Amino acid sequence: MSFVQRYGINVLFPANVISKKSDDIYEDEADKKKHKKPIKTDKDLINARLLENGILFEDIQSLPQIQVGVAQAVENLMRTQAFNSVQIELDTNVDDDNNDDNANSTQQQQQQSTEYHTTGNPHKLNVILDEKNWYSLYIGGGVKHEGMEEAxxxxxxxxxxxxxxxxxxxxxxxxxxxxxxxxxxxxxxxxxxxxxxxxxxxxxxxxxxxxxxxxxxxxxxxxxxxxxxxxxxxxxxxxxxxxxxxxxxxxxxxxxxxxxxxxxxxxxxxxxxxxxxxxxxxxxxxxxxxxxxxxxxxxxxxxxxxxxxxxxxxxxxxxxxxxxxxxxxxxxxxxxxxxxxxxxxxxxxxxxxxxxxxxxxxxxxxxxxxxxxxxxxxxxxxxxxxxxxxxxxxxxxxxxxxxxxxxxxxxxxxxxxxxxxxxxxxxxxxxxxxxxxxxxxxxxxxxxxxxxxxxxxxxxxxxxxxxxxx
CATH class of the missing domain: 2.40.160.50 (membrane protein fhac: a member of the omp85/tpsb transporter family)
Known part of the structure; x- marks a missing residue:
């Protein structure tokens, strides 16, 4: 338990925001890539929610801290009632280019932070969204604005x-x-x-x-x-x-x-x-x-x-x-x-x-x-x-x-x-x-x-x- 509390992870910025779709409807990987379902949710909003809930990108955090932040982010996103489900997972497959670009920063963070046991490579977060289907109906047309949204x-x-x-x-x-x-x-x-x-x-x-x-x-x-x-x-x-x-x-x-x-x-x-x-x-x-x-x-x-x-x-x-x-x-x-x-x-x-x-x-x-x-x-x-x-x-x-x-x-x-x-x-x-x-x-x-x-x-x-x- 002590080892888990001190296990540190460096999460790369930004998180990958992808849409959830059943894999069994695709014939092969090429067909899956060709017919990939586009994401409608603003990716900046998802990354902002992660930051607000304690996910510190480009910094070492303990595994329990990341787990708490991920759970809070999922709960807040589900409150919007815009998703059928929200899943956040740790992606361990990081490209070599990303490893090279972040090697120096990772070594510096490991030298500065000795209270965590860290992995050699940083990781990305995958945010998998199952968005609800929204349909727009237009009769006539126009844009209406009332009130003043200050914030x-x-x-x-x-x-x-x-x-x-x-x-x-x-x-x-x-x-x-x-x-x-x-x-x-x-x-x-x-x-x-x-x-x-x-x-x-x-x-x-x-x-x-x-x-x-x-x-x-x-x-x-x-x-x-x-x-x-x-x-x-x-x-x-x-x-x-x-x-x-x-x-x-x-x-x-x-x-x-x-x-x-x-x-x-x-x-x-x-x-x-x-x-x-x-x-x-x-x-x-x-x-x-x-x-x-x-x-x-x-x-x-x-x-x-x-x-x-x-x-x-x-x-x-x-x-x-x-x-x-x-x-x-x-x-x-x-x-x-x-x-x-x-x-x-x-x-x-x-x-x-x-x-x-x-x-x-x-x-x-x-x-x-x-x-x-x-x-x-x-x-x-x-x-x-x-x-x-x-x-x-x-x-x-x-x-x-x-x-x-x-x-x-x-x-x-x-x-x-x-x-x-x-x-x-x-x-x-x-x-x-x-x-x-x-x-x-x-x-x-x-x-x-x-x-x-x-x-x-x-x-x-x-x-x-x-x-x-x-």
Whole structure:
């Protein structure tokens, strides 16, 4: 037993990642090589998992240490539910070229480490993956992206069947008295999503994100139906730089089998824009003409938005929502004075780029803002429709979706209370300048966060581009 504890092995980098396929279907070795099943899993991800679980490449480790690291890596890979089986074995057949290239490093390691009995040659790890068969279905086409994945890259190919209708009306921008068109549609989505943790900039194949993000990595299948309705600025005088009118949206989404995740999501928002001349000037005589002209250049703006996400397990068939499904709050056009995904639940520690912790998203959010804008009296800014504005906004993001354990069951989560919503509300105030372009709304703001948490990501000066006032 003492000899086994001190038996050292030097594992070469990187590990061989191969696909598992029965050998009896091949006629000979040439046929086996010709029809070798291609691997679909990112090999960098597999090597990163080995590193995270204690496999130190190009360094001598004891046999029990390697056994523990291999067992943990297999368990974590199986949690992704992307494989039927995962096998990791030690390959003792190392090419002579590799022996020559690593001879000097191996001798140096053996001279430096005298606490292990080592073999003469280094070895490779073979990671044999039996991948599940994923099939893609495309109806129509398109790529959909929601939320903000701060600590991972999410690539999604989603088939979409869309049914839409438009009310008969003026297709140009129209005032409130003559509403424009309203869009509503039903989307059916079935797609395979892949969550890959952000890679480390210095450590090869290492991740630069928290363990909570790494636990959610891997593929998952989403199947959902979504209904939404939007005015798209059709009830305002200007879609991107409104001074009078109403705007709003609402949507509801239900996800479930045959997908891997289950949830119900609802979102909504509204905005009202009122010229001050309509509020304070009621007569049209000469004495009030100048006052009305001045107040007409000033508009008041009030916006609000919110959403709620409820996990549904379907009696244990589906997992809870992933980080791709949750809400993220912060940034220009939403909660000025805070960075995108700057508030809400965070991990205890993050990567090198997010030392305060990675944003995990939430299940309930709201934002609200009050603003007043004025057009410059004359000059080039007035000619291009630029407006100066002052604002105050508030918002919060609370609640975490449960995740699955080894038995694919939903864990309990604490219900969100109104006291928690009130106590976690963030506020900020500031000034800015905005303009409408054919591509969207552009604004530059300077905000002072008034109420914030110690781990919130704040930003005073911000540049924003969007499709609505906020």
């Amino acid at each position: 991972m890259n999410s690539s999604t190919m989603l088939p979409k069947a869309q049914f839409e209708t438009r009310n008969v009306g003026n297709s140009q921008m129209a005032p409130v008295t003559d509403p424009g068109s309203v869009y509503w549609g039903i989307d059916w989505t079935l797609g395979l999503r892949d969550i890959v943790p952000r890679k480390h900039t210095e450590i090869p194949y290492g991740t630069d994100s928290s363990p909570e993000i790494v636990m959610q990595s891997g593929s998952n299948l989403i199947h959902s139906i979504k209904w939404e309705a939007r005015t798209n600025g059709g009830w305002t005088d200007n879609k991107y730089q409104p001074t009078v009118g109403l705007d709003g949206f609402c949507l509801a989404e239900l996800a479930g089998p045959p997908g891997d995740v289950g949830f119900a999501k609802a979102q909504g928002g509204a905005a009202i824009h009122i010229p001050m001349g309509e509020l304070f000037v009621s007569d049209n005589n000469d004495s009030t003409t100048s006052a009305s002209t001045f107040l007409d250049n000033i508009s008041l703006h009030a916006t609000c938005a919110g959403g709620v996400l409820q996990p549904i397990s379907y009696d244990g068939i589906c997992k809870g929502p992933t980080i791709s499904d949750r809400f993220f709050t912060g940034g220009p056009m939403q909660l000025r004075g805070f960075l995108p995904a700057g508030i809400g639940p965070r991990t205890k520690a993050g990567g090198s780029t997010t030392p305060g912790g990675d944003a995990m998203g939430g299940n309930l959010y709201y934002t609200a803002s009050l603003a007043a804008s004025v057009a410059p009296p004359s000059g080039m800014l007035a000619e291009y429709g630029v407006r100066l504005f002052a604002f105050a906004n508030a918002g919060t993001l609370v609640g975490l979706s449960p995740f699955t354990n080894n038995y694919n069951r939903l864990q309990q989560q604490q219900p969100v209370t109104w006291t928690q919503v009130a106590q976690s509300t963030r506020t900020a105030a500031g000034v800015g300048i905005s303009g409408g372009t054919p591509m969207g709304r552009v604004e530059v703001t300077y905000a002072w966060p008034l109420r914030y948490g110690p781990r919130d990501a704040r930003r005073n000066f911000q540049f924003g581009f969007g499709l609505s006032f906020g």
